Structure formats: C-alpha cells, structure tokens
Amino acid sequence: MFVEDMVHLGKVRSEIREIFEYGNKRKQEIGAENVFDFSIGNPSVPAPESVKKAIIDIVENGDPVATHGYTSAQGDAHVRDTIANYINKKFGTDITKDNIYMTCGAAASLTIVLNAIMEKDEECIVFTPFFPEYTIFIKESGAKVVQVPGEEGTFQIDMEKFEAAVNEKTKAVIVNSPNNPSGVVYSEETIVKMCDILRKKEKEYGHPIFLITDEPYRELVYDDIDVPYMINYYDNTFVCYSYSKALSLPGERIGYIVVSNKMVDSKDAYAAVCGAGRVLGYVCAPSLFQKVIERCIDDTADISIYKTNRDLLYNSLTEMGFECVYPDGAFYLFVKAMEDDAKAFCEKAKEQELLLVPADSFGTPGYVRVSYCVQTEQIEKALPAFKKLADSYK
Amino acid sequence: MFVEDMVHLGKVRSEIREIFEYGNKRKQEIGAENVFDFSIGNPSVPAPESVKKAIIDIVENGDPVATHGYTSAQGDAHVRDTIANYINKKFGTDITKDNIYMTCGAAASLTIVLNAIMEKDEECIVFTPFFPEYTIFIKESGAKVVQVPGEEGTFQIDMEKFEAAVNEKTKAVIVNSPNNPSGVVYSEETIVKMCDILRKKEKEYGHPIFLITDEPYRELVYDDIDVPYMINYYDNTFVCYSYSKALSLPGERIGYIVVSNKMVDSKDAYAAVCGAGRVLGYVCAPSLFQKVIERCIDDTADISIYKTNRDLLYNSLTEMGFECVYPDGAFYLFVKAMEDDAKAFCEKAKEQELLLVPADSFGTPGYVRVSYCVQTEQIEKALPAFKKLADSYK
CATH class of the missing domain: 3.90.1150.10 (Aspartate Aminotransferase, domain 1)
Known part of the structure; x- marks a missing residue:
C-alpha cells in the first residue's frame, strides 16, 4: 500500500x-x-552573536519582499559570489559563483550529488567508520554501497583495501574528514595516496570516478591541524559543505555544494546538480539564512x-x-x-x-x-x- | 558520466x-x-509585521542553541500541536500533532508523499491545467503521469474523463485548488463527485487510491468562496501545505503534510512519509521558521x-x-x-x-x-x- x-x-x-x-x-x-x-x-x-545581528538587521532593514522571496534555484548570486571568493582566498582555488549551488544542509548536498551522478547498480565507496545515513542516500540514488574498512587504530584509509575495492562499476567515493564518528582528520599523505589510486583507476577503466567530500566538521579542528581542501588534490571533486556545526545552525538547513571548476565537463556536472535539486523538490535554500551566511562568512561559533x-x-x-x-x-x-x-x-x-x-x-x-x-x-x-x-x- | x-x-x-x-x-x-x-x-x-516581530523576539529571547538546533525529523512537537489545533478549529477535523509532518515547502511535501506511496509503473492522475513540476516529481518516484483534461472554459474536473482515466494501476490523484495556473477553485460539488468516483474505484480494484492536495494558495481566495478541506470529504488524503503564499515566505521553504487520521493504516502512512523525508535528505524543516509559524498561525500577508x-x-x-x-x-x-x-x-x-x-x-x-x-x-x-x-x- x-x-x-x-x-x-x-x-x-x-x-x-x-x-x-x-x-x-x-x-x-x-x-x-x-x-x-x-x-x-x-x-x-x-x-555567534554576528548571526543574531545579521538576522535582525536583515529583517529590519532589508527589502521585505526580497528577504523572504525565492532566490534562484542555485542560490542568490551575491551569496554564491561571497562564498566563492572566501573559498578562493582561503584555499587558493579559482572557482566562481557558477561552481556553487546552495543547499538545505549537508544531507541535501549529498542526496543531490548522488542523484546527479549515480546510475543504477553503479558503486559508491565509503570508508569505515562512516555516518550510517550514507547507505540510505546511496541506495535511494539506485547505486550500491561498498564499505572499505579503515586502518585499525588510526582509521586513516587502508590503501590496499581501497585499491582492491575499486572496480569498473565504481562511480564515486565519499570522504568525511574530520570524521563522524572517529574524529579523525585524513592527513595530506592519505589524501595524496588516495587521489593517486583514483587517477590510476580512472585511466584503467576509462571513466571518471568522483570524489564526494562531506565536510560539515571542516572548522572543528584543534591545534594546528590542516584539513586538505580536496579540489586542490583531485579534479573530479564535489564538496558538500554545511554551516550546521561551524556556525551552530543545524536546524536551519543551510550549506552548499562546490562543483570543482576543474572537473571533467564541469558545466554538465553543475547542470546535473541543478537538475537533481529540482527533481528532489529543493526549490531553493532558505533565503534569510543565505543572506545571513553572506554576512557571517568569516565567523564560527x-x-x-x-x-x-x-x-x-x-x-x-x-x-x-x-x-x-x-x-x-x-x-x-x-x-x-x-x-x-x-x-x-x-x-x-x-x-x-x-x-x-x-x-x-x-x-x-x-x-x-x-x-x-x-x-x-x-x-x-x-x-x-x-x-x-x-x-x-x- | x-x-x-x-x-x-x-x-x-x-x-x-x-x-x-x-x-x-x-x-x-x-x-x-x-x-x-x-x-x-x-x-x-x-x-506580515507579525513575522518580523516573531523572528526578532525569538532570536533575542529564545534559547540560542534550541532556536537554531535540530528539531525532530517530523518537526517540533509544539509547532505541530499548534498547527493541528488550528486545522481542527478551522475545519472541524480531529487530527493531532502525530498527523503533521513539517516540510521545506510544498515541493518537498509533494516529493515526500510521492516517494512514500508510489511504486514503479503505478499511475498518478493530474488534472489540466497543472503545475509543470508535478510531472518531474511523479517521474522521480518511479510512477507514471496521467493527464486528465479539465472541463473546457470552467476548468472544473471533467468527471467522465476522470472516471475513464482511473484504472487498476491508479495509486494517486493530485488536486491543486485554488489552481495554478487557472485561478479556479474546485466547487464542493466537484469535490463530492470526484471523491465518490474514487471510492467506487477503490472498491472495484480492491486497493486505496490516495488523494494528494497541493494547497499553497488555500488562503488566496476572494469574495466568499469556500475551499473545501479535503480530509473531510475523503479519508485517504494527504494535504500538502506551504506558507509560501499565505505568509509571503516563498524563499524560506516552510510547510507541512497532513496525513489524514482516517486514512487506511494511517500510522504506516505517516511512517512512510518520515522514511521518504529521510531518504530524500530532508533532515528537518528550517527550525527558526517552524517557531515563527507557531506564533503567526492566525495571520496572512x-x-x-x-x-x-x-x-x-x-x-x-x-x-x-x-x-x-x-x-x-x-x-x-x-x-x-x-x-x-x-x-x-x-x-x-x-x-x-x-x-x-x-x-x-x-x-x-x-x-x-x-x-x-x-x-x-x-x-x-x-x-x-x-x-x-x-x-x-x-
């Protein structure tokens, strides 16, 4: 029924x-x-206090219709521009607003990307330990989940097991660092080795293998730990970001996808993201919080x-x-x-x-x-x- | 690719x-x-001004963590309680908060309901003229779109054509009144006749046929026009509501689904809605605006x-x-x-x-x-x- x-x-x-x-x-x-x-x-x-200030200022002084109005499906152009500039400055990339698609948080980012790229019976690799909802999102896209056990004790990627798991059906790999539930940050060494394997396998099988990075915890690192920015290491990368943890706004459902400008057929990839967002019923990311993000781009809780x-x-x-x-x-x-x-x-x-x-x-x-x-x-x-x-x- | x-x-x-x-x-x-x-x-x-006041009051005086925190997936219990009471008072129904599932607007409501009920190759009927995105949402759920032409000139439902279109594969019917794009409101007479046909066909084929009402324009009626509340006419009804037009909040993505308490296996139906929301990546409806709705329940723009x-x-x-x-x-x-x-x-x-x-x-x-x-x-x-x-x- x-x-x-x-x-x-x-x-x-x-x-x-x-x-x-x-x-x-x-x-x-x-x-x-x-x-x-x-x-x-x-x-x-x-x-942070700046979020409160931004909300009040926008509702008191912003254009009342535009404040709560539809933005374009991919998000407000100024907001996307601000985010692209922020990322470029911080990570030395050269993306533009046309690589950014605003979403209702990381879960939405993931379902949208998966629906944009995964076909029936293709495989998506996850490294253990991983956030359990991944399996639900991957299955919904029609694809299969392949679990690769992390290195016992450190929970970095076990390269031998990873390489053995990649086959011609592998279409995507999800990476979550800093990791839920282990708290582990993948080292640059891990990233470089993983990307080398991916490039080798892309050549071997003659088709792209996409990297999907789920990074709501990017800002939550302690001491002088560096979290490598994946699109600087691997061209075929979708970054799924959320402000849930960095700005303590988990209930507001606000985040974005970066479609790397170096990705193969990057414009088609971006179009596929737009199409998947449309199909799943995501009309636009919440408009007030898009504008809040623009003003609080440099802040964290x-x-x-x-x-x-x-x-x-x-x-x-x-x-x-x-x-x-x-x-x-x-x-x-x-x-x-x-x-x-x-x-x-x-x-x-x-x-x-x-x-x-x-x-x-x-x-x-x-x-x-x-x-x-x-x-x-x-x-x-x-x-x-x-x-x-x-x-x-x- | x-x-x-x-x-x-x-x-x-x-x-x-x-x-x-x-x-x-x-x-x-x-x-x-x-x-x-x-x-x-x-x-x-x-x-309305009350929305602005509510936003400012909540961010200034509410608990700062809870204000922007996750709500449960189906939405904040108090908010759902307020909405259920409002609907009961206005339409004489007897639903509870456990029949309400908060969503990111009407498009999300529709994709969630469709994914909760439609199986591959089942059919969903729409009456022309209809909002074009329906075809995209229906196809995504794996089902087929069946168009039934509205009555020329009045664009009420043509009962003969409707009855002829229902077959054993028919699982759902989408009704959008007041209608985009015609502005037509289905009369009570139309509703009663349509529901009679649906009940007859349910008996004939031995399975439920669900009514999905898409009603973001419910409050936008002029003169003394009455918009019949469907769950009072037909038990197997899902109401897809949005505050986009009534409160002029289209960009904020806030609405809800009512799963009729009289629906066959209503608790399973509600569970299926929860499951579909989870699968599509809707973690919860935006939290601040859930609380805004609670305070502005009686208002419209x-x-x-x-x-x-x-x-x-x-x-x-x-x-x-x-x-x-x-x-x-x-x-x-x-x-x-x-x-x-x-x-x-x-x-x-x-x-x-x-x-x-x-x-x-x-x-x-x-x-x-x-x-x-x-x-x-x-x-x-x-x-x-x-x-x-x-x-x-x-």
Missing part, C-alpha cells in the same frame, strides 16, 4: 535516536544531572569548548585504560569497547548512567562513539562513572 | 524562467517601467491587493474581448489565446512589452497565464498594451 522501505525507514529509529529517547526517559526518572548523555552530535554552543572537552575526555579516558582514537577534529571520541560486543559494552555503561553509541551501524563493530559536544561540567561529573566502567572489566 | 535526465533538467530552464530572464534583459534595454512582466508567481506583498488586481484585470480584459476563466483564487488569470498557438500569441504580446506565459507546459495549449501578483499600477499602465494586443486580432 505504501512503499515498504519507506515505512520501515520511518518506523525504525536510528540507534542513536533510540539511545537519546532512553536518555530522556532516564532523566525524568533520576534527574537530568545524574544522566551522562554522550549520544547526540548536536552543537552545544550557540551561533566559539568552538574552543570542544577542544577543552576533547583534551579532558581523551586524557582522562586513556589514563583509565580505555583505548581511544586520537581525535584531531569534530566532537567525537572513538573508543574501543572493553569486550567484543560493543552493544553489550554500552549496556554495561548504562549501569553507570553513561549513554554511549555502539559503532556497529557505522561499520565498525567493537567501538563506541562518545559525543563531547556537551557542557564540560558533564564530562567532569561523568569521569567517575567512566572509571567504574573501566574497573568493571579488570 | 552524469545522469542524463538530471543534466537535461538542469540545463533546460522552465518556460516561465526563460520569459523571466528575457524580461530582465528587456528591462535593462528600455527601463523596468516600460516592461509589463506578468510571468512569475512570486508574492508581491511582504510578510495583506492579500487584499490581489483581489484589487484580480477585479481590475479580469474586468478590463473581458471588456477588451479576451476570454478569461474567472479566477476565484490564487493570483493568476487564465486567458484564451487569440490564435491557436499560444506561443505565437505570447510573442505578439511581447511586441507590446507584455510578458505572458503560454500554458502548453501546463497541459492546456491555446491558453496563457497572466500572473497578477504585481503592483496594481503595473496593471493600470499595461491595459493600453493589452488593448492593442486585442485589437491586433480584430
């Missing part, structure tokens, strides 16, 4: 959502301050708290005996479960009121994700619980 | 867009005040100017000898071209600097759409041009 897959996807909550709902119930039972919820990747810092949290959590947990992947970015700590079954480990954590996410659905059984986009105080209060959890395995 | 259909859809601008671009060029050549652009269905009145325009344009054009469909709603006048070829007629109109849209792509060759969401002054200034156009056919 209804499309069965859709009913199923609508009914089956993601594992993260299940834990989140459990947490809400538990908080009502024993008080919010006694539950240590590390399950959700929701920015915990507000948008105050992400220093994430570094504080990262350092506190990583140092404390490793000291307690947990094996943690060192996270250079995002706001996740990826921790090896102290038994084979990560779900059982998370159940045991619940006994200490710790809510962690088993990483099975991320393609990496045996690990758990700890989201540290929380108040630092919560981490401080949770440390004895982590200690008890570790001790229970001794 | 890219999906061919997508490249094509991205390159081929809609006819309306082509005319709009021509208009911009022409305005630069001879001055904006000398071009009479009736091509675009963009609200010409600003959002000042749409009185559209009635002024409707009366002026309809009366003047019929007096000049144009055959016009009387528009009870929306902001379009549907005019019979004075020669068989509406495109040729529109070219002739261009000689008078009148920009009209031939309705071929709406499924009704021989007609043109005149959008009167413009300043009344533009209509007044354009009347001599319309007169010259009419005279040129005498």
